[in-house]
Amino acid sequence: MLKKEQNDLLTQTGPGTPMGELFRRYWLPALLSEELAEPGGEPVRLQLLSERMLAFRDSEGKIGVIDEFCAHRGVSLWFGRNEDGGIRCPYHGWKYGVDGQCQEVPSESKESGYAERIKLKSYPLVERGGVIWIYMGPADQQPPLPEWEFSTVKQSQSYMSKRFQECNWLQALEGGIDSCHVSFLHSGNLNTDPLFKGSEANKYNLNDLAPVFEVVEAPGGLSIGVRRNAEGDQYYWRITPWIMPCFTMVPPRADHPVHGHFWVPSDDHHCWAWSFDYHPTRDLTENELASMKAGKGIHVATIPGSNYVPIQNKTNNYLMDRVAQKEGRTYSGIEGIGMQDASLQESMGPIQDRTKENLVGTDNGIIMARNRLMKAAKALLENGTLPPGRLPEEQRVRSAALRLPRSISFKEGASDALKAAPGKKHTSV
């Protein structure tokens, strides 16, 4: 349960808000590289942290993201012509470069220097791991480039997708932290989804519905361990790292690729759910890639030509199938792990009213994550203290799934498994 002012603090990420300022101290995933594939190709509207922007790759191949609206009379530059090293407003021909600098104002003489006085806001971008990352904060506080393992392995080892989610970022993130729901909501998929099935550990999830949580504060966020009874004197541990502000990783199963998410605010009522899968030591197989592209595992099938809007969405009740629910093929009646999560998170409303929730012991990860976020936002606001999770060494983390003797804590027994390193196999059962 939160007080209204705490809920506001955590959920509002527009310019000038404490949490908005916090988000503006990180590199955030903004676009898939494929969205700006062609030099001089179609520009893309982009809304992040309640700011509307336009991204484009100019005719020379340079990428940029600028204020969406022309400085002249506020026309959306999405209608613009991407030509000759800039984007030209189709209304009166004003043209801008990828850095937002106005290059031409045709109605004014070049000699007047008027164009040089016009500059749209732009933000730095960097392209790595099939993702275009954006930094929206002060230039002197820009962190080192992102070092998440999925973005540093060979392209053939990694796959990334994204979907538009119609709710605040925090309730989506909290779904990523709360792994207790897997034994219920996703139980129908553990033994059928091509990217989950075949793990001998699935039985632990399905048989033990009252797992014990252990949350450990980590330099960049939290390590959230969940233990279930295993054979003999062992526990089966699933460990989820959360790195501030919005990165979570799902513990792996068998030799399947490892996966995880970023939950990035679009505005206070919508977010981008980014989903990645990668294998640290081998290429993804054709079958795995085909499954991911088909919306299996944590990925979701989206409407072609839409801005990554899921085919299952609230306008069609997420294609609820009551027969499948009754027969146990899916626990909630919604098909697919990603949309099982999204449907319930969206059902909470655009911003969950946390003044009415009743948290229990298994929610301690969520409680601690909120605590860290609030503290970090206040420290940044009041003292200018930069938040955790910005440094490469804090980002080189992994999730893990393993059996350990009951006498050993996961902090001790899984410490190596939770660190990413090139060429090191992930720890999974």
Place this chain on the structure above:
Amino acid sequence: MHELNTPWPEAKFRIKTPNAKPRKIRVVCLNEADIDVKICRSNGDYSHVEFCGPDDFRTRTGIDPAQALAGNLDVETQKRVDLWIGRPDLVIICGCEDNDPTLGILAAQAYRAQEKPVNITGFVRVSTGSNVSDKLRPLCSMMSLVTSVGYLADLLGALGTRG
């Protein structure tokens, strides 16, 4: 149902009636001077929360936690210990790795043995060693290992104890 007078669109048309009864929460602190407990006590406006530590135990039972843990108590002393244990809905055992875990072990064993077992959260501030967390881990239904101060107050708030 009626529309609430609120600027939150998500709260529109939601039923206003409270959806839960308060829980009785007991914080068993391993050290009376624990910094997180001090912060909570100085906040002073928790409802349905009781803080108690080794001194409180000694005062109310007349014995040390170690004596109680060893067992073989006479009937009157056992009654006093049982009274101290009580029947909370939720227990948080709070301390540092270098505290004496005896009171926490005693409490956790007693609450687990109750007819209606109690959810027990072990809340341990990490320092050198892992004596307390290792001892409490098998007895707790939830563990939090933290390095910074202030989580306990937020935990209690999140559990609905602030007005």
